[in-house]
Amino acid sequence: MTYRSSILLLADGARYDIFEDLLEKGELPNIREHIIDRGAYSRMTSTFTSTTGPAYVPFMTGCFPGTVNMPGIRWFDKAAFGSKPFWNPHRFRSYCGWEIIFLNGDLRPDKLTLFEIFQNPLNIFNQVSRGARLQSGWIERINIAREKRRKNYEHLDDLAARLFFRRFKPDTDFAFVVFQGIDGVSHLTHPHHERVIEGYRRLDRFVGSLAADLKKSHRYDDTLIGICSDHGLTATHTHFDLAPYLEEKYGLKTISYTNIFRSKPVASVQVSGNAMAHVYFKNRSWMHPCFEEDVERLAPGLQAALLSYDAIDLLIVRRSGSEIGVYSRRGSAILSESDGGIHYKVEKNDPFGFGPLPQTMTHSESLERTWDTNYPDALLQILQLFRSGRTGDLIVVSNNGFDLREKWENPEHKSSHGSLHRDHIMVPFCLSHPFTAGPIRSADVFPTYLKLLAKTIPNLIDGIPFSGLD
Numbered sequence: 507m508t509y510r511s512s513i514l515l516l517a518d519g520a521r522y523d524i525f526e527d528l529l530e531k532g533e534l535p536n537i538r539e540h541i542i543d544r545g546a547y548s549r550m551t552s553t554f555t556s557t558t559g560p561a562y563v564p565f566m567t568g569c570f571p572g573t574v575n576m577p578g579i580r581w582f583d584k585a586a587f588g589s590k591p592f593w594n595p596h597r598f599r600s601y602c603g604w605e606i607i608f609l610n611g612d613l614r615p616d617k618l619t620l621f622e623i624f625q626n627p628l629n630i631f632n633q634v635s636r637g638a639r640l641q642s643g644w645i646e647r648i649n650i651a652r653e654k655r656r657k658n659y660e661h662l663d664d665l666a667a668r669l670f671f672r673r674f675k676p677d678t679d680f681a682f683v684v685f686q687g688i689d690g691v692s693h694l695t696h697p698h699h700e701r702v703i704e705g706y707r708r709l710d711r712f713v714g715s716l717a718a719d720l721k722k723s724h725r726y727d728d729t730l731i732g733i734c735s736d737h738g739l740t741a742t743h744t745h746f747d748l749a750p751y752l753e754e755k756y757g758l759k760t761i762s763y764t765n766i767f768r769s770k771p772v773a774s775v776q777v778s779g780n781a782m783a784h785v786y787f788k789n790r791s792w793m794h795p796c797f798e799e800d801v802e803r804l805a806p807g808l809q810a811a812l813l814s815y816d817a818i819d820l821l822i823v824r825r826s827g828s829e830i831g832v833y834s835r836r837g838s839a840i841l842s843e844s845d846g847g848i849h850y851k852v853e854k855n856d857p858f859g860f861g862p863l864p865q866t867m868t869h870s871e872s873l874e875r876t877w878d879t880n881y882p883d884a885l886l887q888i889l890q891l892f893r894s895g896r897t898g899d900l901i902v903v904s905n906n907g908f909d910l911r912e913k914w915e916n917p918e919h920k921s922s923h924g925s926l927h928r929d930h931i932m933v934p935f936c937l938s939h940p941f942t943a944g945p946i947r948s949a950d951v952f953p954t955y956l957k958l959l960a961k962t963i964p965n966l967i968d969g970i971p972f973s974g975l976d
């Protein structure tokens with residue numbers, strides 16, 4: 507079966523367990539009838555960092571965020587900071603404010619997006635939009651900004667639906683629609699709040715209207731429909747404010763958003779989600795690489811101190827050569843990759859609590875063997891992030907219940923995501939075409955859509971098409 511058109515709906519922040527529970531209770535009848543009963547449902551792993559923006563990238567490009575050089579919703583570029591003048595806007599980045607205008611330019615230019623591959627794509631609210639035609643007028647954009655400022659996420663989801671029906675034309679061959687309500691309201695409340703649950707039902711009602719519309723225009727059978735999510739969320743009870751901590755305990759003048767324009771900083775903290783942070787150190791100069799022993803010299807005892815706090819789950823740091831060290835209270839391990847193989851060596855106890863694993867695994871094997879653990883796909887997800895030169899010298903990951911940002915977060919975040927934990931990285935996925943459920947990644951959606959729409963799949967991407975598509 508070849509499809510003429512395709513639609514991918516992204517429910518930002520949808521948790522797989524809530525999605526499955528509502529399905530089971532019959533509260534998502536349209537998704538069940540028009541998508542799952544015609545195709546399949548599966549859990550899927552998202553990516554690190556499991557944050558809006560970077561976690562959209564695998565769906566749009568088939569590549570992980572590290573592969574396309576976008577390692578977080580905020581990042582710091584040491585080489586640019588050390589070499590470019592203070593007014594250069596590309597030395598650090600936050601996609602949470604006006605700098606969102608740079609997002610498409612920050613992506614590696616040689617990795618195509620679905621908007622660039624399809625002829626007549628439609629984009630509703632996806633910021634990873636290179637190749638999409640700008641369809642919003644000024645008045646509409648002002649309206650959207652106002653609703654976002656007022657945290658009117660339900661209105662934004664209704665607006666996304668209205669815009670879709672207005673702009674989905676007979677020749678549209680790919681549409682990407684973002685529903686932000688689940689994520690937005692979760693940050694204001696918690697992931698199981700009734701207002702959040704209503705966001706899942708609102709998505710289901712949209713699928714009902716979509717099916718009716720497609721049937722009316724005789725496009726129901728040759729339009730592929732998928733639903734995905736970029737991350738889960740967990741409730742946050744305590745903030746561990748990492749940037750002020752570095753400054754107060756270690757005397758390191760630290761820049762972080764929005765306290766970013768300070769003279770002569772020696773460290774930078776860039777938080778994503780807010781459960782992970784990239785930490786960058788000036789090691790003599792900003793251009794100089796910074797390995798584990800350098801971190802210890804610049805901030806003596808920092809790693810041991812961080813691991814003594816209940817707030818901190820994992821520390822990830824570059825070792826000399828191309829090795830990466832992973833630490834938790836449970837244990838430590840060394841990770842590296844070569845020729846598509848993952849090398850994993852546990853020192854005493856496993857930092858993730860994994861059972862015995864082979865020392866060398868393929869990407870697929872590593873996903874399968876960690877699928878049912880608390881850290882599905884963590885090994886490849888750490889490795890891919892270090893492909894980016896914008897990744898921190900030290901990555902700090904918080905435990906569920908905690909996050910890493912307080913002073914500059916307004917309003918207060920009552921839910922978090924961004925980490926490698928199952929609750930953040932495992933997401934629901936369904937497609938109106940049959941496929942084999944099981945260990946799949948969000949980067950696999952890109953080549954799967956292209957295959958089903960009879961398009962050429964670009965070389966050198968991280969995803970592989972789902973199995974069982976015929």
Ligand SMILES: [Zn+2]
Nearest residue numbers: 519558689693
């Ligand atoms: Zn969020």
